[in-house]
Amino acid sequence: MKDPDHGDKPPESGASAAGRSEGRMGASRGGKGKRRRRKPSGSPSAIASGSGPSGEAGRPAALNEAEPSRKRKRRRRSKSARPQDQSAASGASAPASDAALSDKRGAQKRNRKARHRRGLQGRPLASASNPTTNLRPGGRPGERSGDAPRPRSGEAAAQQQARPERLGAPFVAPGEPPAPLYAALDLGTNNCRLLIAQPTRPGQFRVVDAFSRIVRLGEGLGASGRLSEDAMERSVEALKVCAAKLGARSIRRRRLIATEAARAAANGEAFMNRVAEETGLELEIIDRETEARLAVSGCSSLVDRETRSVVLFDIGGGSSEIAVIRIGENRSSRLANHITHWTSLPVGVVTLSERHGGEHVTPQSFEVMVREVEAMLAGFESPSVDALASGSYGGGFHLIGTSGTVTTLAGVHLDLPRYDRRRVDGLWLSDDEVSAMQARLLSWDFAARAANPCIGPDRADLVLAGCAILEAIRRRWPSSRMRVADRGLREGLLTDMMADDGAWRRGRPRRHQRSFGSPQAGEERVKRHEGTEA
Numbered sequence: 306m307k308d309p310d311h312g313d314k315p316p317e318s319g320a321s322a323a324g325r326s327e328g329r330m331g332a333s334r335g336g337k338g339k340r341r342r343r344k345p346s347g348s349p350s351a352i353a354s355g356s357g358p359s360g361e362a363g364r365p366a367a368l369n370e371a372e373p374s375r376k377r378k379r380r381r382r383s384k385s386a387r388p389q390d391q392s393a394a395s396g397a398s399a400p401a402s403d404a405a406l407s408d409k410r411g412a413q414k415r416n417r418k419a420r421h422r423r424g425l426q427g428r429p430l431a432s433a434s435n436p437t438t439n440l441r442p443g444g445r446p447g448e449r450s451g452d453a454p455r456p457r458s459g460e461a462a463a464q465q466q467a468r469p470e471r472l473g474a475p476f477v478a479p480g481e482p483p484a485p486l487y488a489a490l491d492l493g494t495n496n497c498r499l500l501i502a503q504p505t506r507p508g509q510f511r512v513v514d515a516f517s518r519i520v521r522l523g524e525g526l527g528a529s530g531r532l533s534e535d536a537m538e539r540s541v542e543a544l545k546v547c548a549a550k551l552g553a554r555s556i557r558r559r560r561l562i563a564t565e566a567a568r569a570a571a572n573g574e575a576f577m578n579r580v581a582e583e584t585g586l587e588l589e590i591i592d593r594e595t596e597a598r599l600a601v602s603g604c605s606s607l608v609d610r611e612t613r614s615v616v617l618f619d620i621g622g623g624s625s626e627i628a629v630i631r632i633g634e635n636r637s638s639r640l641a642n643h644i645t646h647w648t649s650l651p652v653g654v655v656t657l658s659e660r661h662g663g664e665h666v667t668p669q670s671f672e673v674m675v676r677e678v679e680a681m682l683a684g685f686e687s688p689s690v691d692a693l694a695s696g697s698y699g700g701g702f703h704l705i706g707t708s709g710t711v712t713t714l715a716g717v718h719l720d721l722p723r724y725d726r727r728r729v730d731g732l733w734l735s736d737d738e739v740s741a742m743q744a745r746l747l748s749w750d751f752a753a754r755a756a757n758p759c760i761g762p763d764r765a766d767l768v769l770a771g772c773a774i775l776e777a778i779r780r781r782w783p784s785s786r787m788r789v790a791d792r793g794l795r796e797g798l799l800t801d802m803m804a805d806d807g808a809w810r811r812g813r814p815r816r817h818q819r820s821f822g823s824p825q826a827g828e829e830r831v832k833r834h835e836g837t838e839a
Contacts (some may be wrong), residue, residue: 485557485808486513489798490547492588494523494566494622494655495709495767497543500795501554507809508606510799514550518543519763523566523623527656532570540576541583548584558806560798563588564596565623565653593649596794597626598641603796604705605640607731607788608632612703614693616782619793620708620774622655622767625678627778629687639804641797646687650774652678654710654767657774663766664751671747674773675780682781690782704782707790709764710771714742715789716759723758730791739779739787743772 484503487510491498498517502510520539522532551559567573567590574590581587591599600619608615608630615630629646637643661674693702715729718738734742746754746768755765779787803809 485806486554487799487802487808488551488554488556488559488561489795489802490559490561490586490588491794491798492520492522492540492544492561492563492567493794494526494564494624494653495519495521496622497522497540497547498795499547499550500799501550501556502799504803504808508800510803514554516543516547516550518546521622521655523570523653523655525659526566526570526623527659530570531572532566532576537576537579541580544580544584544586548586551586558802560802561586561588562591562599562794562798564591564794565593565621565651568592569623569651593624593626594647596624597628597647597649598644599794599797599801600626600707601628601630601641601644601797602639602800603792603794603798604707604790605800607705607790608640609703609788614688614702615705616693616702616778616784617705617707618775618778620706620710620771621653623651623653625650625653625774627682627685629693639801646685648682648685648687650678650681652681652774654708654771654774658767658770661770663770666747666769668747671769671773674770675776678774678777679780682777693782702784704779704784704787705790706775706787707793708771710768710775711787711789712791713759713764713768714739714746714772714775717745717757718742721759726791729789732789734787734789736779736783736785736787739775743776746772 484505486501486503488499488501490500496517497520499515500512501514502512505511520536520543522536522540524536525533563573563577567576567588570576577588577590597619601617604617613632615632617628617630619626626649627647628644630640630643631645632640632643657674657677661670712724712729715732715734716724718734718741719728719732721728749757751765754760754768755762760768
């Protein structure tokens, strides 16, 4: 009689039948716990398999098929508790068959468990326009349910990935929407910079996207009083990149500003109209007082807690802002509220280097630049150094410098192989260290400055003009230490917008929001600020 499955093959031995029975059993349990039904076979091979051991440790295959699946599953779970003599009577092929079946069941069990233990995958942020689309239960924005790859059988343990450390992740209270995005753009005399960020802890934010390019908008401005065509073309190209970045995200609020070059140029307003037509961005030309306040707001976290007075300066491309800050016992969350005196000098690294030459600077020409800036500072009425260091202004003071000049000095001081903002921002430099770095830069020629990775060819002709402005400030306000800030107007813009929106207050748990008004008041506040979006 022919076997319907195997043609003219004779009836199989017990070992062969056991292997085939095991294969059928595995096939019946394929998929997600579903058992495939098959037609009962009355072949001699199936009957003959009852005389030998099968996949159930010596049980005939026919009994396995007739027995309800629930009982078979229960018997498989308790297989390890069976008497040893039963397995010994099953013959030489039973241990091998049991081992193979055990390995297979173990892999299937690990697979089932691994589905519930998969680690999170690092993903880009989800678009803020629809931040909750396809969110995985318990996940955060940007992590979709289908992002984590499903490990194959036998690889689950090896592919388990640890959850990434969520440094700086925005706090979202239960039931609260994800943190909104804010954007700040600063078109200066030398640089075009953009930051897109979202609030995290009170007073802090996390940068989502950034852009910076040297455009030298103020090139030739001191001689002609107008923005050159090449400078405007470079700036428009950079602003198109910024417009693309802003258009790719849903921004809750944004503020786009232009500073000294657009402020002083005779064709500054015409250039703003050209920018609006070609890029769709409407830039605001701010005055010098606003620029000084924004620079202070951006550096509020760098003021030493033990200090009661600070002189903060921002050396720009076409102007330099200086603010005297007095901090009393009641420190405000906005450092700009503590400004007592401020000034804006109509000189920056671009304008000063064009007047005196930036490529070939001698100690004599360097001193001439310092004297020019000192003459400008002579007309600035501010508290004396003794008054800042003692008396009514509190105990001691220090300098804070925010500009490419001071960050370059810090990078050279650290001898960095390439500029690293994380190591520079917040660095303390002593008065002797600043003097040593200035002398070192002054001893280099243009080629040596351009070859330094923290300066580069774009700043090689500007850095000594910035050092001359810094030296004049240090002579006016001598201090034993200076703190370096790799931050400025963009950070100030973001901080002010987030504070105005109450972004950090809304980010706290609801039990801490009772003192800030009812939910209805919060909704009215949101609507009011939505109406002022740029």
